[in-house]
Amino acid sequence: MGLQSRGDRRKLVVGNWKMNGSRAVNDQLLQAILSAWCPLQHVDVALCPPFLYLPQVAEALTASALVVGAQSLNPRSNGACTGEISGQMLADVGCKYVIVGHNERRRMQSETDLYVAEQFLAAQESGLTPILCVGESEQARAAGHALDTIGQQLRVVIEAAGLEAFSRAVVAYEPIWAVGTGKTATPQQAQEVHTFIRDQFGAQGDSLVILYGGSVKASNALSLFGEPDIDGALLGGASLDAKEFIAICQSAEQVATGITQ
Numbered sequence: 001m002g003l004q005s006r007g008d009r010r011k012l013v014v015g016n017w018k019m020n021g022s023r024a025v026n027d028q029l030l031q032a033i034l035s036a037w038c039p040l041q042h043v044d045v046a047l048c049p050p051f052l053y054l055p056q057v058a059e060a061l062t063a064s065a066l067v068v069g070a071q072s073l074n075p076r077s078n079g080a081c082t083g084e085i086s087g088q089m090l091a092d093v094g095c096k097y098v099i100v101g102h103n104e105r106r107r108m109q110s111e112t113d114l115y116v117a118e119q120f121l122a123a124q125e126s127g128l129t130p131i132l133c134v135g136e137s138e139q140a141r142a143a144g145h146a147l148d149t150i151g152q153q154l155r156v157v158i159e160a161a162g163l164e165a166f167s168r169a170v171v172a173y174e175p176i177w178a179v180g181t182g183k184t185a186t187p188q189q190a191q192e193v194h195t196f197i198r199d200q201f202g203a204q205g206d207s208l209v210i211l212y213g214g215s216v217k218a219s220n221a222l223s224l225f226g227e228p229d230i231d232g233a234l235l236g237g238a239s240l241d242a243k244e245f246i247a248i249c250q251s252a253e254q255v256a257t258g259i260t261q
Contacts, residue, residue: 015239032242042256069097087126138177178214218247
């Protein structure tokens with residue numbers, strides 16, 4: 001499926017800064033990225049800083065092709081939700097994307113598949129593009145249940161939102177055992193799961209952008225992006241290093257243009 005439709009899908013690289021940064025550190029990182037940035041014709045790029053720094057990053061990116069996204073949202077539009085942020089608020093400060101279902105949120109904030117589906121719907125209602133994260137634990141993979149786990153995570157959102165909603169969404173496969181551990185799925189392992197994910201959407205899957213997130217580095221990005229169903233990356237630590245981040249984005253551009261040497 002991916003080989004037939006790859007040309008219709010743009011590459012996407014998303015930097016998830018997680019709980020890192022300060023105004024000064026952010027300024028240094030943004031300046032380093034933007035000063036060395038070469039325009040990419042075939043790759044979309046987004047940065048997702050902590051909520052507090054969204055206006056700072058959005059302002060810095062105004063004159064560039066890079067866009068800003070958020071790391072999570074509350075499904076409600078307003079009300080008595082102390083400490084929470086709505087999709088409308090994110091859109092109001094310039095966000096284009098929002099991550100939902102990240103494994104750290106599922107584990108640390110006990111976000112369920114149903115809650116993630118609510119977030120997905122709320123993101124789209126606010127005009128944001130949700131980046132739906134799915135992935136298996138090391139235990140699930142060892143037991144041979146990786147695809148069952150991922151299938152269930154997808155199924156709940158598909159049942160809530162419908163297949164058509166994924167024409168305005170992104171999916172990110174992040175094997176929990178490879179996030180922040182230094183371990184990385186081989187390109188073949190990642191491709192197997194990406195193919196499985198794409199197949200869950202039938203014909204709609206041809207145009208669905210599916211990212212890989214799991215210790216992606218400049219040294220392995222080219223081989224990962226070379227797989228037919230891997231359309232880019234959801235980066236964590238690598239997005240906090242300007243040189244590394246730019247190199248990964250350039251690898252995506254190389255693959256998109258067919259120039260890999």
